Amino acid sequence: MKKLIAGNWKMNGSLAANEKLIKEILAGLGQAACQIAVGVPSVYLAQCQGLLAGSAVDLGSQDISAHEGGAYTGEIAGAMLKEFGVRYAIVGHSERRQYHGETDEVVATKAQRALGCGITPIVCVGETLAEREAGRTEEVVKRQLAAVIHTNGHCISEIVVAYEPVWAIGTGKTASPEQAQQVHAVLRAQLKAASAHADRIQLLYGGSMNAANAASLLAQPDIDGGLIGGAALKAQDFLTIIA
Numbered sequence: 001m002k003k004l005i006a007g008n009w010k011m012n013g014s015l016a017a018n019e020k021l022i023k024e025i026l027a028g029l030g031q032a033a034c035q036i037a038v039g040v041p042s043v044y045l046a047q048c049q050g051l052l053a054g055s056a057v058d059l060g061s062q063d064i065s066a067h068e069g070g071a072y073t074g075e076i077a078g079a080m081l082k083e084f085g086v087r088y089a090i091v092g093h094s095e096r097r098q099y100h101g102e103t104d105e106v107v108a109t110k111a112q113r114a115l116g117c118g119i120t121p122i123v124c125v126g127e128t129l130a131e132r133e134a135g136r137t138e139e140v141v142k143r144q145l146a147a148v149i150h151t152n153g154h155c156i157s158e159i160v161v162a163y164e165p166v167w168a169i170g171t172g173k174t175a176s177p178e179q180a181q182q183v184h185a186v187l188r189a190q191l192k193a194a195s196a197h198a199d200r201i202q203l204l205y206g207g208s209m210n211a212a213n214a215a216s217l218l219a220q221p222d223i224d225g226g227l228i229g230g231a232a233l234k235a236q237d238f239l240t241i242i243a
């Protein structure tokens with residue numbers, strides 16, 4: 001299976017900065033062996049669609065509405081994202097769960113909306129530091145993924161999963177390759193129990209992945225790519241991870 005390296009720009013960027021970053025990434029890309037995507041703020045989708053047209057880099061959104069359309073002020077429907085060439089939608093990022101109260105059920109519905117529009121959801125799961133210290137890591141990630149499996153049934157092999165320990169996001173503290181692999185193996189087993197095609201589901205690791213630690217993480221048997229925040233804002237770092 002090809003690996004997927006996906007950037008999550010979060011609430012960063014500007015028209016000028018995006019153009020510079022994308023141009024630098026495309027200029028340095030060469031023949032990449034992996035799939036590549038960038039998850040950009042919604043207001044910049046049109047700009048980035050134009051900049052990425054015809055390239056090997058796919059476009060992603062950082063969220064998608066759980067609703068199809070209508071009176072949901074501020075929300076963006078999957079059909080709208082699709083119009084701008086969005087291939088991936090990050091759903092259930094811990095920052096959305098934490099700051100916007102997204103429950104496991106909402107995340108599962110968002111994944112369903114994405115699939116319904118032909119957009120691949122990148123479903124994020126992960127434990128907090130307190131949960132890890134209490135020995136609850138497996139229980140938490142399995143509960144989060146179970147909701148998505150329950151809602152999406154046989155379509156589950158069409159999703160991408162990102163394991164992002166909350167304590168590793170933006171902190172510079174990366175899970176060790178062994179710690180990450182251990183959780184990825186749990187998620188893989190859970191997906192296998194739900195789908196005969198679980199082997200083709202890409203399981204990404206996210207949380208302070210960078211140019212220095214990416215190779216050892218990506219060498220683990222069940223780590224099929226990365227969801228990259230901070231390091232995706234620096235063209236050279238992102239390119240090194242891709243390489």
Ligand code: PGA
Nearest residue numbers: 169170207208228229230
């Ligand atoms: P980070 O973010 O790489 O800056 O830790 C990853 C993410 O939140 O997706």
